[in-house]
Amino acid sequence: MKYKILLIIFIAQYLFFPLNTFAQISENKITSISFENNALTINTLGKITYTESRLKDPDRLVLDILNCSLESESLQRDFRSPLDENVSVAEIAKGHVRILFFGRASINRKSFLSNNDRTLVTKIARIDAEPDKSDENNQQTSLERELPGKLKDILIEHKSDESEIQITTSKSTKFNTYFLKNPDRYAIDLLNVSPPEKPLPQFSSTPLISGLRVGRAANGVDATRVVIDLSKPDLECNVSSTLIGNKIKIKVKAKKQKEGSAKSSNIKVVIDPGHGGYDTGAQYGGFDEKDITLSISMKLKKELESRGVKVFITREEDSFLSLAERVDITNSVKPHVFVSVHANAMKSTRTIRGVETYYWTKGSQKLAYYIHKSILNDINIPDHFIRRAQFFVIKHTSVPAVLCELAFLSNHDDRKLLTSSAMQENYAKAVTDGILKFLDIDTRPIEIKKPVPEKEAPKKKEDKKSKV
Numbered sequence: 415m416k417y418k419i420l421l422i423i424f425i426a427q428y429l430f431f432p433l434n435t436f437a438q439i440s441e442n443k444i445t446s447i448s449f450e451n452n453a454l455t456i457n458t459l460g461k462i463t464y465t466e467s468r469l470k471d472p473d474r475l476v477l478d479i480l481n482c483s484l485e486s487e488s489l490q491r492d493f494r495s496p497l498d499e500n501v502s503v504a505e506i507a508k509g510h511v512r513i514l515f516f517g518r519a520s521i522n523r524k525s526f527l528s529n530n531d532r533t534l535v536t537k538i539a540r541i542d543a544e545p546d547k548s549d550e551n552n553q554q555t556s557l558e559r560e561l562p563g564k565l566k567d568i569l570i571e572h573k574s575d576e577s578e579i580q581i582t583t584s585k586s587t588k589f590n591t592y593f594l595k596n597p598d599r600y601a602i603d604l605l606n607v608s609p610p611e612k613p614l615p616q617f618s619s620t621p622l623i624s625g626l627r628v629g630r631a632a633n634g635v636d637a638t639r640v641v642i643d644l645s646k647p648d649l650e651c652n653v654s655s656t657l658i659g660n661k662i663k664i665k666v667k668a669k670k671q672k673e674g675s676a677k678s679s680n681i682k683v684v685i686d687p688g689h690g691g692y693d694t695g696a697q698y699g700g701f702d703e704k705d706i707t708l709s710i711s712m713k714l715k716k717e718l719e720s721r722g723v724k725v726f727i728t729r730e731e732d733s734f735l736s737l738a739e740r741v742d743i744t745n746s747v748k749p750h751v752f753v754s755v756h757a758n759a760m761k762s763t764r765t766i767r768g769v770e771t772y773y774w775t776k777g778s779q780k781l782a783y784y785i786h787k788s789i790l791n792d793i794n795i796p797d798h799f800i801r802r803a804q805f806f807v808i809k810h811t812s813v814p815a816v817l818c819e820l821a822f823l824s825n826h827d828d829r830k831l832l833t834s835s836a837m838q839e840n841y842a843k844a845v846t847d848g849i850l851k852f853l854d855i856d857t858r859p860i861e862i863k864k865p866v867p868e869k870e871a872p873k874k875k876e877d878k879k880s881k882v
């Protein structure tokens with residue numbers, strides 16, 4: 415009997431918490447993919463780590479399989495089921511396989527991991543709603559909703575030291591952006607938008623933009639990709655969209671060279687706001703982790719800049735960025751410090767609170783210590799300890815790197831800290847103080863009362879989606 419219960423708990427753990435935060439980072443491989451009887455079956459050599467996102471309008475399911483590649487290129491392909499479900503499999507970045515399910519609105523999609531974590535099955539089924547006639551109506555409305563938008567126009571303008579690209583689509587459009595290196599270019603994926611029917615008029619280059627291309631997104635997503643070739647390094651691109659959402663503007667200009675204090679002006683810091691885009695992070699009390707991490711990160715950027723530090727940020731808007739992209743940005747900037755900003759969450763209990771600071775490499779331990787201590791000094795929050803864990807972004811960055819879980823979004827009191835603008839400022843100041851203390855360029859001492867206990871991270875069951 416006892417054995418049975420233990421077995422059930424063991425299985426339940428894998429059913430409900432398939433994302434083992436501390437899973438091995440070593441590369442996994444997909445060896446076969448099949449689609450039969452309305453189920454997609456993926457087999458891998460090692461344990462599967464994946465995140466799942468559901469997107470609306472049209473309904474889609476995105477499975478991101480991390481630290482995993484396709485064994486052969488022939489596995490990169492599309493499927494279509496009798497239920498009109500489309501499945502597209504693509505390795506969108508090195509070690510990042512994305513499976514996209516899309517089709518009718520009335521489809522239920524559910525994923526299961528096998529007991530050994532090496533087979534992932536996604537079953538699709540029709541949601542059998544009402545009898546025939548209303549079903550027909552449903553189909554019609556869902557078809558209407560799924561009609562893709564069209565790319566209508568792209569305008570380019572150059573004024574003094576800034577180039578602006580304006581993309582017009584036939585309807586409100588969601589998008590993802592990517593800054594790509596070697597050579598520098600900026601890509602924007604217009605989701606559920608089809609390319610223009612006629613080729614766009616010949617485009618003339620500006621002092622900052624040397625080329626512009628339009629095509630299908632390469633990563634299997636139902637999107638049109640616009641790629642802007644930048645004519646020189648150290649340019650920044652800021653994207654914004656109109657309220658109605660059918661015009662997207664991208665401003666290209668030279669990166670600001672901030673005048674800084676003599677001591678810290680050579681210091682570079684990369685801030686990484688956790689999650690973004692369809693990856694919301696933890697969700698509690700009507701708040702998305704991705705918004706909190708961005709808001710605090712922007713305040714942290716401002717604070718560091720006011721102290722003369724040159725700051726790079728992995729995302730400045732609500733866009734999806736893979737973990738590999740975050741690492742690539744950091745390793746190309748080669749900053750003195752990397753800080754990934756997150757909010758913690760615990761599914762099983764809402765009472766846990768506190769600040770946790772993670773590091774992995776030896777050279778990052780001191781950085782974790784100073785930031786953690788500084789937060790505890792400035793903010794009235796329990797100590798949830800400094801911990802070691804192999805989160806992707808702190809394992810693969812080649813500089814002192816920490817991941818800060820500033821507080822628990824799942825706890826009522828901690829959530830107040832995370833969402834209050836004044837407290838966000840305090841976090842920004844505290845993290846800045848910690849960084850500067852680590853770099854030993856701040857004259858203001860931070861008080862260190864007692865050594866911070868250090869613990870190996872326990873195997874936690876809560877869901878920390880895209881950190882590994």
Ligand SMILES: [Zn+2]
Pocket residue numbers: 688689695696703756757881
């Ligand atoms: Zn997070």
